[in-house]
Structure formats: structure tokens, C-alpha cells
Amino acid sequence: MTLSRFARPYEVNSPPRRRLVVDHISLSFGGVKALTDVSLQVEPGKIFAIIGPNGAGKTSMLNCICGLYRPQHGHIWYGDTDLVKTAPHRLAHLGIARSFQNIELFNHMTVLDNLMLGRHVHMKKNLLTALLYWGSGQAEEIRHREFVEHVIDLLQIQGIRKQQVGALAYGLQKRVELGRALAVNPGLLLLDEPMAGMNVEEKEDVARYVLDINEEWGITIILIEHDMGVVMDISDTVAVLDFGRCIAVGAPDQVRSDPAVIKAYLGEQE
């Protein structure tokens, strides 16, 4: 293989990258206001971080983008598609993939099958060819296996391909979940605390993967992360949520010195 480990594998049509515009979103659960009038703009090809104290509404934001939560007010535009009105299973077709804060892998499937499921929306063969596993049906599986192997190389998980995911260590599971999202060949990738619970070395690895994916594959990334060092290092833009409100957006340096942000974080420590 002449491709570098990080080059995006050949794909029939690589997904379009579009601007994501969150337009005055409000979401509440009964009396709990998870998000209040939040607006954000994520430019294509950038790394966009969302930070904020626990319970600030970061995960709720991602869930709104994915259609798992339906905000009571506002729109979320990806290109000219309103994600607020889009079924969750359409997301991968639009080239949006995500990982979850509490790992949500298919525990009884192998690493390979988890990643192959990421290829689901690209696989078109019907039930009959599946039952026969013959000719074009088999060829399709093999073609997608090649793509998946590329992701496996990128994340350096060759050794655990055939292992059941449920039995893997936490750090590896996080990595497999990243791989499953990458297998979708997304234009926009949503990562909910991909480094949580990892030691410094593992965090550095994941941070490097995120940078590589962003630079080499050109994927737009929305990243939720608590580790300020990492966030300030790798993001182009940082948004800060506090009690469901967006209190600051800007370049890392600018956000770091924002009085409202300092207050929110110091307030949390008291």
C-alpha cells in the first residue's frame, strides 16, 4: 500500500462538508432547561470544541444535532438540511457520525463487525444476495472490509480485530468507537469526551488521531472534552456552555481570558 497511514482511503464519493449552523436552540425536560437559546456556527474543516461544567448541556447539544433529542425551539442547519426535522438514521447518509460519552458499542460483536456496521449506509445489496452470499454480495462485503482495514491501521487496533468488543479495556473501547464513527466516512464527526478516563499517554494518542483525521481526511470535528490542556491545544474554536447557555465562543486564547468563563469555572470550584 502506497498510501500513508493517515491518508483518507479511496472512496467512491467522499462526503460533502457543510457548515453547521445551530440557530437559537432551546431544549427542556419538564422543568429542567438543558439548553436555552443557543446559537453556534461550525465552519467546515475546523475543530470546534464545546466545553463547560457538568450538566451544562454539552451532550444534549450533540443529541439535538443527531435527532435523538428534539429541541422545542430553533433549527439546526447542516447545509440546507434542518437536522431538527431529520430522523436519526438519516444522519449517516448526510455524512455525520458520532461517538458517545458512555461507550455505546455492540458488545457481542467483534471489533471488525462494529466497524463494518459503520459502513452500513454505504452497503446496498438486498436480502436475497445476503442470503446467498455470492458474487456481488460477497464482493461488496470485501470492498468495505478494505475501507475498514484502513481505519484499523489508522487507529492501530490491528491486534484486536477479531476480539469481542465487550471484553476489551476501556481505552480500547473508546478507540473502537472512534473507529466505528470513522468507518461511516463522515464529513462531520461529533465526539463526546473521547478521552475521558484515559491516562496522559492515551490522551495524547487520541488527540493525535483527532488532529490527523481533521488534517488528512479534512473532517469537521465537534469535540466535547473536559481536559482544558487538550482542548486549548487542538481546537480552532471553543464554545463554552454554562447552565444551558452559551456564555462565550471564540479562539482558545480569547475564551481562556474571558471573564464570564473564568467566573463559571471558578464558581464551579467553590
Add this chain to the structure above:
Amino acid sequence: MATQSGIYHQTYASDMQLRPTTMQRVRLVLVAALLVIIPFVVDSSTQRLVNTVVIAAIGAIGLNVLVGYTGQISLGQGAFLAIGAYSCGLLQAYLNVPWPIALLAAAFISALLGGLIGLPSLRLKGLYLAVATLAAQQIVDWVIINWDPIDGEINGRATDALRIPGNALFGNADLRLNNNDTLFYIVAAAILVVVAIATTNLFRTHIGRAFVAIRDQDIAAEVMGVNLHRYKVLAFMVSSFIVGIAGALLALQSTAISFERFSLSVSIEYLAMIIIGGLGTVSGSIYGATFIVVLPEVLRSIGRMLTGTDAASLSEFNRVLPFVQEGVFGVVIVATLIIEPEGIQRIWRNIKDYFRLWPFSY
């Protein structure tokens, strides 16, 4: 689980093959040989028992597609079997359709109605879905008992049972299935082989993977692009297609069918098969079906040896047998769930691993 070492695959195609090792090939050949030899070596009552095992194995694979692979609990197996059996029987009794066509048509009718019964799965999960399938079971039972065309006449008396003419093929009475156990075996065993292979294939492709993904983590599956509604209904349809075949075979095996053979207790028996055999495996479905069908026969012969042959003790024995049977089922299921949640299939794998590494304990 131990992994076999020393095998290197040169291409993804060979790595993705089903039966990579020699040992597994040998086992397959042995199973195939056994299937071929059976009709030559067994007496007619054993042949009938084997036929029942084969039908149950097909039905268990079908149920496993739904419950074991896709994680949709169903208490409606009896209803799905009934739909297959009565579709096949009615097509023969009223329209004189030759049995191969009736069999195939029954499978498609079952798939259609199965999809319909599966519609609640779009809203209901777990036990709630189980209750919904239970409702389907009761409705089908009710229809069978109360709908007139489904009744028949036996020895000049109207009954609730439907008589199956077992149409002769090409005007040849020897090609009827319900008076020829060997022919029945050939047909049923061939179908079992096809169903087993097709099901195995299904779970090597994206459709089968979507089923398993729904079982393991439905929300993640949805976000990765699996249309839950479509795939759940599809799982119900594939499952009831296969179960419908088993039901049709039940009809073709007999001269009459009645609702008792498709009751709730049948649904539970089939659940026992796949739980004991192993959820989410094709071979497990076959082991489990064999176990559940053969167990009562074994109990019966043990009982005969223990009790005398005089009329009094025989009738006493026949009275308690069902209770003993249920008891043994219960104990075995509970024991399986405690000791080896993945069933006989897993126990077999453990034994195999043990011997592969023998005499080293690790």
C-alpha cells in the same frame, strides 16, 4: 476462548470465509454424512422422531433470528407456526394446491403476517413487546378455533381439526408427504440445510449485522444509519418466513392439524430450545431443538424401565410423565441460564478448547 494459531489469511476474501479450519470441515462432512445415512439405518418410529427434530430445528432457527440475533422477544412462535401450517393446509384442502407450492406460499404468507405482527416492535421493547406477541398468539388461537373454514370433518364428524389431504404430486400417491416418512425426511432435511446456510450467510452481511446491532445497542445502531423500523419489521418477516416453513412442514407431516399444537406452551418450548441451545447461533438452534424434542422420549424410556409393564403402573406413569417433563425442562433452563448463559453451543466450544490445549491447562 482460545484461538487457533498458525493460520494466516492472504486476502480479505479468504479471511472472511466461513469454515477456515480443517477440523471444522471434517465436522461438516460428518454432519452431512449423518444426515444422509439416517434414513437407511433407523426404524420407522425413530425416523418420525428425527423428522420432528428437523422441523423443530427449522422453527428454532427462525425464532433465533428474531429473539437471539435481533433481541426482539416473542411469545408468538406458536402463532407463526400456526399461520404456516394452516396456510399450507387450507391451500391444499380448498384449492388443491400441490404441496411444494403450498409450502412456499405458506412461507410467504407467514412472512407477510409476521411483518404485520411485528409492527408493535416499532414502539414496544422487551417485555412489552413480548406481551404484544402474546396477544397475537391469542388472536391466532381464537381465529383457528372460531373460524369455520379452518374446521374440518374427520370420520364423518365435524371437528375443530383441519384435514390435510397431503396432495399427491404428479398424481403419484407415493409422492405424498404424510404417508412417506423417508420422503418427508429428504424434503425436510434439505430445507433445514438450506435454511441453516442462508441464515449463516445473512449474518455475514450488513443486513444481519444491523439485526445484531439493534439487539446490542439500538440507539447507536440508529445513529450509525440503521433504520430501526425497517430492520425490526424485516427481522420479523425473515423469522416468520422460516417459522412458516416449519409450520407448513408440520401440516404436511400429518393428516390433520388442530390448535393444540400451536398453543402458548409451544411458544415457550421453542424459547427453551434457543435458550438452552444458545441465543444467536444457528448450530445452537439445532442442538436445542434436538434436546427438547428427544428429552421426553428419553424420559419415557427411562420411565418404562423403572416402572413395571402392568396396566396400573403404566397408566400411573403416563399420568405423571408430563409433570416430570415440565420439571426437567424448567431445571435444565434455569441451570443453563446460571451455568452457561450462552447455552449448549458455548459448552461445546469450551470442551473443544479444552481438548485443543490438552494436556496443558492453559
